[in-house]
Amino acid sequence: MNENQQQNNIYDNLAKLGSHLTEMGNELAALKSQLNVALAQNAELTIENRHLQEAIKKLRDQHGEQQLSTGRRTLNELYHQGFHVCRKHFGERLAPHESCIFCDEAIFSGMDEQSGRQE
Numbered sequence: 001m002n003e004n005q006q007q008n009n010i011y012d013n014l015a016k017l018g019s020h021l022t023e024m025g026n027e028l029a030a031l032k033s034q035l036n037v038a039l040a041q042n043a044e045l046t047i048e049n050r051h052l053q054e055a056i057k058k059l060r061d062q063h064g065e066q067q068l069s070t071g072r073r074t075l076n077e078l079y080h081q082g083f084h085v086c087r088k089h090f091g092e093r094l095a096p097h098e099s100c101i102f103c104d105e106a107i108f109s110g111m112d113e114q115s116g117r118q119e
């Protein structure tokens with residue numbers, strides 16, 4: 001291999017390396033844009049999911065409210081404002097985040113037997 005051939009070889013190799021790097025750069029750009037699309041979709045789905053969860057919760061709350069008579073609805077409101085509505089502790093304050101099964105029972109149980117004399 002003479003000097004000229006050697007130089008040509010080096011240039012060839014550099015040209016090959018250059019085109020590999022260009023190719024890799026293009027692949028990297030493509031991957032980046034795919035990642036951006038995926039991240040955007042993920043953000044959209046997260047928001048949509050939150051909205052759906054809220055809608056479900058609202059529907060559940062409305063449905064639950066509709067099934068309660070006026071008296072029970074009042075008890076339910078008092079209970080959510082932080083007061084016991086059960087016989088045992090009626091009017092006492094609930095501790096923050098405390099729930100009371102007696103209150104739940106007072107609001108929600110035996111609805112069939114009592115529905116006649118509620119309103």
Ligand SMILES: [Zn+2]
Nearest residue numbers: 084086100103
């Ligand atoms: Zn209670």
